[in-house]
Amino acid sequence: MAVKYQCYFISWILEIGIINLYIKIKCYICENVKYKTVMSVILKVDEKVKLVIEMLSEDYSEDDFYEKFVDMYPKDYEKCMKRFLAEERKTKPGKAHPMQHPKKHIINALKSYLSRNKN
Numbered sequence: 088m089a090v091k092y093q094c095y096f097i098s099w100i101l102e103i104g105i106i107n108l109y110i111k112i113k114c115y116i117c118e119n120v121k122y123k124t125v126m127s128v129i130l131k132v133d134e135k136v137k138l139v140i141e142m143l144s145e146d147y148s149e150d151d152f153y154e155k156f157v158d159m160y161p162k163d164y165e166k167c168m169k170r171f172l173a174e175e176r177k178t179k180p181g182k183a184h185p186m187q188h189p190k191k192h193i194i195n196a197l198k199s200y201l202s203r204n205k206n
Contacts, residue, residue, distance in 0.1 A: 128170055128192065129163045136200040149194045156193050167192055 129135065139156050140147075147155075157164045167189040174184040187195065 128167050129160075129196065132196050133200055135160055135163070136196055140197075140200075149197065152197050153190055153193050164189060164193075 135156070139152060139159055142159070143151055143155055171186050171189055171192075174186045178184040186192075
């Protein structure tokens with residue numbers, strides 16, 4: 088996965104290496120290295136997803152999960168929505184920002200959790 092950043096006159100390319108909430112970014116032309124902080128929108132998401140799943144019946148849908156998550160963790164939902172709206176505000180017209188809609192973000196957290204914890 089390559090993400091481009093400006094390095095004076097050249098681009099920085101993301102090198103795989105997430106260490107303690109930092110992304111290591113290395114320029115392949117000048118060999119400079121820098122680190123960028125990465126923060127999760129929803130903290131301890133796996134624990135929260137697990138608790139929500141435990142509260143639901145066996146045959147829950149993604150919409151059921153989403154509604155229950157919002158009921159149980161309204162502050163996390165608000166934080167996610169505020170971040171989404173902030174990204175929309177600072178994005179230039181006609182451009183797309185990388186953040187997903189909060190509903191999609193929460194459902195993807197469920198899918199990610201389930202794919203890692205198949206039993």
